[in-house]
Amino acid sequence: MTAPFLILAALAVAGTAAAMGLRNGVHCVLALTVGFAALAALYLQLGAQFVGFTQIMVYVGAVAILAVFAIMMTHHPGLIEAPFSRNWLWGAVIAAAVFATLARAISLGTASAPSAPPEPSATVNQIGDALMHRYILPLEIVGLLLTAALIGAVIIAIDPKDREESE
Amino acid sequence: MSSLQSYLLLSALLFSIGLAGALTRRNAILVLIGIELMLNAANLNFIAFWRFGPHPANRPDALTGIMFAIFSIAVAAAEAAVGLAIILAAYRHSRTTDLDRMNHLKG
Numbered sequence: 001m002t003a004p005f006l007i008l009a010a011l012a013v014a015g016t017a018a019a020m021g022l023r024n025g026v027h028c029v030l031a032l033t034v035g036f037a038a039l040a041a042l043y044l045q046l047g048a049q050f051v052g053f054t055q056i057m058v059y060v061g062a063v064a065i066l067a068v069f070a071i072m073m074t075h076h077p078g079l080i081e082a083p084f085s086r087n088w089l090w091g092a093v094i095a096a097a098v099f100a101t102l103a104r105a106i107s108l109g110t111a112s113a114p115s116a117p118p119e120p121s122a123t124v125n126q127i128g129d130a131l132m133h134r135y136i137l138p139l140e141i142v143g144l145l146l147t148a149a150l151i152g153a154v155i156i157a158i159d160p161k162d163r164e165e166s167e
Numbered sequence: 168m169s170s171l172q173s174y175l176l177l178s179a180l181l182f183s184i185g186l187a188g189a190l191t192r193r194n195a196i197l198v199l200i201g202i203e204l205m206l207n208a209a210n211l212n213f214i215a216f217w218r219f220g221p222h223p224a225n226r227p228d229a230l231t232g233i234m235f236a237i238f239s240i241a242v243a244a245a246e247a248a249v250g251l252a253i254i255l256a257a258y259r260h261s262r263t264t265d266l267d268r269m270n271h272l273k274g
Contacts, residue, residue, distance in 0.1 A: 020188030091190030
C-alpha cells in the first residue's frame, strides 16, 4: 500500500459515505462527485487511463448532473423530511454483515496472491483496436441499448399533457 | 497485505456503503445513487483484477478487464437515465420521492 492509494481511498470512502449520510440531497450529490473523482484517480493509478477519463466524463459529468437536476426538480422547499427510512437499523446491519463477509472472503482468498506483476499496457490505441475487431458485436449491442434507453427515458419522463398537445 | 487485497477491500467497503444507502435512504434518487455506487465498486474490482492478474503477453483477451469496465459504465449510464425518468414520472403522479410514502401502485 502506497501513500497515493491511501489518500485516494480515504477520499473515495469519505465522499461516498457523505453522499449516503448527509441530509440535503444536493449536498449528497456534491459529495458523490468527490467520491467518483477519487475513483477515477484510482483507475488512473492502476494504469487504466481510458476507464479513468470515461469515469470522469460519464459519472462526474453526466450521472451526477442528472441526479442534481432530478433532486432539484422534485424538491419541496420548506418541507423537512427524515432522510432515513424507519427501519434504517436493519439496512445498516445487513450492509455491515455483507462487508464482514466480503472482507473475510478477501483476506482468506487472496492471501497467497503474488506481488504486483509488471503493469499491463492498455493504450487508447489498443482499446480502440479491440473494440473495432474483437468486441465489435458487444459494442453494437451497447450502442443499441443506449439508444433505446435514452429514447425510453425521454418518453417516460415527458409530461402526458405536453405529449397530448404535440400530437 | 498485498495491493490486490487492499483494492478489493476498498471495493467491498464502497459496495457496503452503497448497499447501506440503497437500503436506508427514503429519497428514491439517493437509493438510485446507492445502486450506482455498488456498480462502481464492481468496476473497481474489474480494473484491480486486470492490473494484478496474470498477463501472458499478446493474448487476445488481455484487455478483457478494461472492456468489461467500459461496458459496465455504459450500462450503468443507461440505467441511471431510465431510473431517474421513472422517478420523475412517479413524482409527477404522487408528488413525492419518499419511498416510505410511495406504497401504492394505483393513483
